[in-house]
Amino acid sequence: MQRHLLPQLTFTVQVFREGKTLVAYNPELDISSCGDSADEAKNNLRDAVRGFLKSARSHGTLERILEEAGYVHKRDSWYDPNFVALDRFSLSA
Numbered sequence: 652m653q654r655h656l657l658p659q660l661t662f663t664v665q666v667f668r669e670g671k672t673l674v675a676y677n678p679e680l681d682i683s684s685c686g687d688s689a690d691e692a693k694n695n696l697r698d699a700v701r702g703f704l705k706s707a708r709s710h711g712t713l714e715r716i717l718e719e720a721g722y723v724h725k726r727d728s729w730y731d732p733n734f735v736a737l738d739r740f741s742l743s744a
Contacts, residue, residue, distance in 0.1 A: 657701070657704050657705065657708065658717075658728070658729040659729075660717075660722065660729055660731065661731045662677050662679060662680070662700060663677060663678055663679060663737070664676070664677060664693055664696060665677075665678065666689045666692060666693065669685075672685045672686070672687070672692075673685060673686055673687065673688060673689050673691070673692040674692060675689070675692035675693045675695065675696035676696070677696060677700060679720040679721060679722075679732065680700060680703060680716070680720055682696065682699050682700055682703055683696065683699075684696040684698070684699045717729060720732070721733075
């Protein structure tokens, strides 16, 4: 039986502080995780994304989720979203 592997993908990770906890957030899939350090939060996020993608594959929704997140499927490969810019700005309310 052939084992179906998850595609090799690149994800954006934003790390910010909420109180004493560091939060790692992936905006493409709207998934976050936390930890006591930035590395721990990012590792926990990696595990959370992997679990989410495995679950999506088992439910038959992986392709739809990736396409909605901006990934492109060509032949047998997935390609990352083609970001033009990632920026921050401020404005007063």
